Amino acid sequence: xxxxxxxxxxxxxxxxxxxxxxxxxxxxxxxxxxxxxxxxxxxxxxxxxxxxxxxxxxxxxxxxxxxxxxxxxxxxxxxxxxxxxxxxxxxxxxxxxxxxxxxxxxxxxxxxxxxxxxxxxxxxxxxxxxxxxxxxxxxxxxxxxxxxxxxxxxxxxxxxxxxxxxxxxxxxxxxxxxxxxxxxxxxxxxxxxxxxxxxxxxxxxxxxxxxxxxxxxxxxxxxxxxxxxxxxxxxxxxxxxxxxxxxxxxxxxxxxxxxxxxxxxxxxxxxxxxxxxxxxxxxxxxxxxxxxxxxxxxxxxxxxxxxxxxxxxxxxxxxxxxxxxxxxxxxxxxxxxxxxxxxxxxxxxxxxxxxxxxxxxxxxxxxxxxxxxxxxxxxxxxxxxxxxxxxxxxxxxxxxxxxxxxxxxxxxxxxxxxxxxxxxxxxxxxxxxxxxxxxxxxxxx
Ligand code: ATP
Numbered sequence: 135x136x137x138x139x140x141x142x143x144x145x146x147x148x149x150x151x152x153x154x155x156x157x158x159x160x161x162x163x164x165x166x167x168x169x170x171x172x173x174x175x176x177x178x179x180x181x182x183x184x185x186x187x188x189x190x191x192x193x194x195x196x197x198x199x200x201x202x203x204x205x206x207x208x209x210x211x212x213x214x215x216x217x218x219x220x221x222x223x224x225x226x227x228x229x230x231x232x233x234x235x236x237x238x239x240x241x242x243x244x245x246x247x248x249x250x251x252x253x254x255x256x257x258x259x260x261x262x263x264x265x266x267x268x269x270x271x272x273x274x275x276x277x278x279x280x281x282x283x284x285x286x287x288x289x290x291x292x293x294x295x296x297x298x299x300x301x302x303x304x305x306x307x308x309x310x311x312x313x314x315x316x317x318x319x320x321x322x323x324x325x326x327x328x329x330x331x332x333x334x335x336x337x338x339x340x341x342x343x344x345x346x347x348x349x350x351x352x353x354x355x356x357x358x359x360x361x362x363x364x365x366x367x368x369x370x371x372x373x374x375x376x377x378x379x380x381x382x383x384x385x386x387x388x389x390x391x392x393x394x395x396x397x398x399x400x401x402x403x404x405x406x407x408x409x410x411x412x413x414x415x416x417x418x419x420x421x422x423x424x425x426x427x428x429x430x431x432x433x434x435x436x437x438x439x440x441x442x443x444x445x446x447x448x449x450x451x452x453x454x455x456x457x458x459x460x461x462x463x464x465x466x467x468x469x470x471x472x473x474x475x476x477x478x479x480x481x482x483x484x485x486x487x488x489x490x491x492x493x494x495x496x497x498x499x500x501x502x503x504x505x506x507x508x509x510x511x512x513x514x515x516x517x518x519x520x521x522x523x524x525x526x527x528x529x530x531x532x533x534x535x536x537x538x539x540x541x542x543x544x545x546x547x548x549x550x551x552x553x554x555x556x557x558x559x560x561x562x563x564x565x566x567x568x569x570x571x572x573x574x575x576x577x578x579x
Contacts, residue, residue, distance in 0.1 A: 135394045138456050141474060147171065147452070147484075147534050148324060160320030160327045162445075167533055170484030170514060172331075172448050174364070176310050179333045179442070179483070182358055183308045190306040190335060191299045195287025197312055198268070201278050203286050206417035207410060209263060212381040213282060215318055216257035223248035227287035228318050229257035262315045264328075280314035285439060287408045288336045289313070291399040293422060303424055304347065310444065322395050322447045331444040338435035340426070341408065347438045348405050352387055355403055355440050359389055361579075362447070363479030364454045368392045369509055372399065382409040389452045400450050401442035409529040427429050451482060455534060461559060464524050471524075476534030477557055481577050487537040487553075488530045494519055502541040505551065505566055509539075512570055513577070531556060537573065 142148040146165035150157040150231055173364040186193045204210045216229035218238040225247040229238055233246035239256030264280040267273075281287065288307045296308050310333045320326045352371075360366060363477045374386040384407050388399035411434050415422040423432045455476040463471050480486065491498035497518060506517045516535065518526045527538055538554040545551050550563040553572065564572050 135323065137458075137474075138452060141476075141532060142168065142323075142452070145529075160317065161329055162324050162327060165418050167484040168448070170450070171451070171478070171482060171534075172444055173456050174482045174484070175447055175451065176331075176333060176444055179358070179364075179444075179525060180308070180310065182361075183306075183333075183335050187306075189301065189304065190308050190337075191301060191474060193291055193295060193307050193309045194311065195284070195291060195309060197281050197314075198422075199281060199286060199290070200280055200412070202413075202417055203264065203290060203362075204279055206413040207286050207289075208381050208413070209282060210261070214259040214261050217318060217423050218243075218257050219255045220245040220247060220250070220253050221255065222250040222253040226318065227254075231319070243374050248255075254329075260318065262317065264314045264316050281312075282315050283313050283441070284309045284311045284332045284334045284405065285406075285441070287337060288334070289414055290418075292336075292338065292411065296424075303426070304339040304343070304356055306335050306338060308333075308335040321430040322393070323448050324392065325395075325398065327445065333442045333444050333447075335440045336406075337438045337440075338424075339438060339524075341433055344405055344407070344436040345439055348385060350404065351438050351440055355401060355442075356389060359401065359447075362451055362482065364391065364450060370397065380404070382406045391453070393449070393453055400446040401440065404439040404441065406437040406439050410437060411435060433538060451478065452476070454487050464559065467494075473528055473533040475556065478534035478536070479579075480536040480577060483534045483536050485516045485530070485533055485535040486515065487539055487573060487579060488516040488518055488526070488535050490523060490526050490538060491519050492523060492539045492540055492542040496543065497546050498541050498543075501545055501566075505539065505541065505569065508523075509573070513573060528555065536576070539569065 145167055147168035149159035149163045149165055151163050152158045184190050217226055218229050219226050223245060225254055227234060227246060231246060236242035238254040240250040243254040244251050245253055250346055255305040257401050263282050265277055266280065267276045268278045269276050288309055300524050310331065312329060314329050317326055320328055336345060337351065359369060368391055370390050372388045372390050379386055383404045385405040387403050389401040390397045390399050412421045425432050455478045457475050457477055459468050459475060461473050487509060489502050491502035506515060509515045523540060530538055536556045538553045542552065551565050551566050552561045553564050554561045
């Protein structure tokens with residue numbers, strides 16, 4: 135994991151927030167390559183969820199919402215973690231922290247930080263929502279929250295979308311947006327952060343059909359995840375036990391990935407029943423039921439939710455792509471070389487190709503520049519004329535760039551270039567006029 139974090143910084147994927155001030159705990163910034171990777175993941179999700187389906191509409195709701203939303207959703211009362219404090223060293227821990235020995239609140243409990251016995255308080259509930267004030271006066275009446283999930287923005291707009299889009303049940307609403315949680319034990323790089331992005335879809339169905347839709351969405355989502363190019367043996371399902379289920383869920387399955395720190399969730403499929411819409415109807419006083427024109431029945435729809443973290447999915451993709459390998463020396467190198475390579479699926483890679491003039495003379499830079507200018511109208515490509523060609527390949531391997539295009543002596547004679555494949559290291563000669571087509575085909579999936 136440390137190696138991945140260091141590569142992410144070195145190559146401009148992810149930086150610590152406010153690093154020059156010593157960093158802000160568990161908040162991360164995406165650099166030039168990271169922002170492209172995350173954007174490619176989000177666009178892939180949006181395409182498959184919204185554009186390729188007739189039965190899902192898109193939405194972009196605001197982060198700030200009426201505070202009553204969080205009463206209705208149960209987040210004010212129930213979005214909590216039990217915490218214990220050490221009266222001696224003032225550190226705070228989750229009550230289920232495996233490092234705590236004994237029972238918090240009892241004389242036998244030992245603080246994991248300072249080691250003192252009997253100083254841990256009994257668990258108290260701590261709300262994970264970030265609070266702030268709206269308007270100029272900092273008083274209780276002005277308290278609002280940064281949303282801890284994007285889902286509620288969808289529920290409160292359910293009627294608006296239904297009426298304006300002329301959808302009929304079953305249909306869904308999809309949204310990508312920021313969420314905030316004042317996590318007590320954040321960490322593992324971008325796995326658990328206090329500010330993150332979710333890709334959520336709420337699918338509204340007729341009561342009684344939710345189990346069938348739940349299974350359909352489980353299959354759909356696993357297929358999408360596999361389409362990211364992640365090794366299937368690193369993926370598995372985890373069904374929530376009764377004690378794990380969130381306050382709104384009747385059934386829940388996580389898609390887990392085997393991270394370097396163990397199997398962990400990065401997407402959840404939840405049967406939220408009519409919990410949210412029923413509560414919003416009650417708290418807002420606004421009717422949220424649905425009239426089925428075919429049967430004349432009225433009902434509050436059930437909801438099947440698919441909820442993925444964009445950052446966690448990016449971490450899955452990065453962890454899965456990271457490899458250290460011994461390779462036969464390439465141009466200008468000795469026999470065997472160690473390389474670090476990100477074997478990202480080409481369509482997810484931040485840079486699709488890098489263009490290299492073999493040497494900075496004999497007209498090669500001019501041709502290389504022309505090819506680069508041509509390509510970048512279609513793809514995100516990079517120009518590099520610094521250092522040996524072997525070193526330039528290695529830099530692009532670390533960035534996960536799938537194709538290296540080298541302009542050499544032969545190019546100036548027959549207008550062909552070499553295209554090096556990041557994974558197989560094979561080189562083929564391609565007519566420079568056919569490059570766009572060549573890349574488009576390789577990037578199609
Ligand atoms: P966890 O138990 O790991 O905190 P959760 O079960 O609370 O997650 P959900 O509320 O189901 O997570 O959120 C759906 C998705 O949002 C998660 O699968 C994850 O990808 C993402 N997510 C949730 N919390 C965070 C966080 N603090 N940092 C990054 N991503 C998160």
